[in-house]
Amino acid sequence: MRKDFVSRQQVNLIPERLRKAEETDATKELKRYMWDLYKEKNFTPMKIMIVGAGGSYPAAIFAKHAVGDKVRTPYVEAAPPQTAIKILTQFDHVNFGEWNPKYDLVIGISYSGRTPDIKYVAEICAKKGFNFLLLTGVEKSTLSDIYQEDNKVKIVSYFNPEDNTGEESGMISMVSTLAPTIIFDDSWSSKLISENQKALIDGEKFVSDLDISAIASKLKIYPTIHVFYEWDQLPTATDIESKFTESGIANVILHEKKNFLYGRYTSLYVQNFALIINLTRRGEFFNNQYDKNLTMFLREHCKKMSTYYIELGTVAQMPSQWNIEAMTKLPYLITSIGEELGIDISEPLKPFPKKVVELYDYRGDF
DSSP states (O other): OOTTSHHHHHHHHHHHHHHHHHTSSHHHHHHHHHHHHHHHTTTOOOOEEEEEOTTHHHHHHHHHHHHHHHTTOSOEEEEOHHHHHHHHHTTTTSGGGTTSOOOSEEEEEESSSOOHHHHHHHHHHHHHTOOEEEEESSOGGGGTTTOOOSSSEEEEEOOOTTOOSOOOOSSOOSHHHHHHHHHHOGGGTTOIIIIIHHHHHHHHHHHHTSOHHHHHHHHHHSOEEEEEEOGGGHHHHHHHHHHHHHHTSOEEEEEETTGGGTTTTHHHHHSOOSEEEEEEEOSGGGOOHHHHHHHHHHHHHHHHHTOEEEEEEEOOOSHHHHHHHHHTTHHHHHHHHHHHHTOOTTSSSSSOOHHHHHHHTOOSOO
């Protein structure tokens, strides 16, 4: 293990950082705020949008499912910032924007609280009179120059002043995905030390059972990964895509399992790839025949192509628990592969390209 890598240092701190995040009142505060809005709406279904960029986008997708259950509404959508901006403003040029959809709440997820595009979403919400909530990992007072809390703007922070592990450094943040995910799922509240902590330990065991050296060598030659998922496993699938892409290790192709049947299998036959990750449900309760047949096909095809096959799954029945247990394994997998390739996944590019920073900070129109 490359202990000198920032990514190794950060993955070793994940259990403590998550424990400290969950010790805060963020989950209760989040739930109470949304419930109060729900009561204001006379318990009619609310229309909610959840926005996340980069590593926060998988957390936004997870939150879509969790929030829908929490406030009993089917009208919840997750979007990256630019999609959110287009949805919120698409009819601004027609009838003074009266055709634009109306939202009861827009939630932005930003670990730093300073993501430019999330701030832009908040500004649009202010113009339209929508409630905006920011979920962040930093102390509220550090954002006073950007956000002012009032009856339309709410900040919920999972920053814990007793967390002395320090801020995450580098481009890829592990906690910025995992912490919001856990905060949104209140069924795991106060269970981090037991179930969730066990899942983190399982992550290290999961990696130790794999031939990481061989997988990394194959990825160096053919940097392509195919990921197979079901609809409620999309948070994990998106997290895999985000981390492998941002680290520069591999391009990731996502396949919803049944949709794979309609021609997408062609790529497995005509293109070289290094790895298939199959998101599975373990236990007899979940073993439908299609999934069994697909799993058998993927295993046999990888063997035939001399590539590698990984099953990432848990016995958890609830989608929220399944995703959390699976997502806690990913930092260990990506970090271990990165170390074998000599890639510090938290700092894959040094120095950081100046032009990319300019694009990140861009505030103009699209």
